[in-house]
Amino acid sequence: MKKILFATHSKGKTEEFQRFIKNCKIFSLSDLDLKDIPEENGKTFEENALIKANYWQDKIDHSFVIVAEDAGIEVDAMNGKPGVHSARYAKNDKEANLKMLKELKDVPECKRAARYVSVFAIVQHGEPNIIWRSTCEGSILKKPCGNKGFGYDPIFFSKSLNKSFGNVSPEQKDTVSHRGKNLKKLQKWINLQTTSQSSF
Template sequence: MQQIMIASNNQGKVKEFKALLSSFDVQVLSLADLDEPIDVEETGETFEENAALKAEEICARTNMVTIADDSGLVVDALDGRPGVYSARYAGLDKNDQRNTAKVLTELKEVPEDERTARFVCALALAIPGKQTEFFRGTCEGKITKAPVGEGGFGYDPIFYFPPKGKTLAELSQPEKNKISHRGHALEQLKAYWKEWGGGF
């Protein structure tokens, strides 16, 4: 069985990847499975740049096929913030609740019809000896006035998805995977993988 490294310590994200890749004959590993911790500094100015930094560094150090994602929340009324700083918007400790609270505070006076936002996911696929490939997915929605739902992670409780009439935190994992930014990006990656013949 082929092993694939997910360049992340975020277990919520790794869980999503495992579910999204469950139909393929691969063993999904994460940075938590390595003997020594590897922390790649995200100094890029775009989602793609940050994803490439992580994928290429981990691939070079493990010699494994590596998938890295950089994703975040883009809020129109905040001029695209939090964007690439989504995970550490309220501080370097990457606290989901404080990040969510900061966005809600900044949108306090913004009316409902102007609270449009999208999740963006850029995937970088680094394969030893090959050029890094990129895949991008988005999920359009609106920011709620308060958190709703117990599932998901990150900004999911304040991200309302109109076609379902729910926040992402109210959806089951299979429901979320079908419509999420990460799911859309991964579908593109899987199509590329089949064309390349990588084993999926």
């Protein structure tokens, strides 16, 4: 069985990953005491995900499959921002939410469309790279609603669930979220590997 390194230090992302992925040994950067952070200077989520995946592929044992994600939120009224800068938009989640609400204070509800974006890059030694993109459509609320989740969840209203991500259980969020969609793809890919390669 090969090992998967999910290239993140984020506790929230790691918990989502672990809820989905079975039949593999899963490690986060924290599990392996890897503290480096590659410079994410790409202009797209795809570029940044590959930067991270390739960085760690060069740093650790080739027995690992590297899964790196770049994710963020795009707000139409902000011309797609913060986009690839979502994680660096403010010092922490609370400040990021307040900053976004301030920037959108004069924007009416009908023009507050937004989407979460998740891009996975899968890199393994001697194999072609794999890239997946998934999105979750919604809008930005006028004020925080709920205290569940992380990131922009308290101000993100899910179109599919008709609720704020801050007000739903992790399991409900998983059914429609951008990351949940990519994790479903990853589990299917792992299942195929298991079927075709007894070593995986």
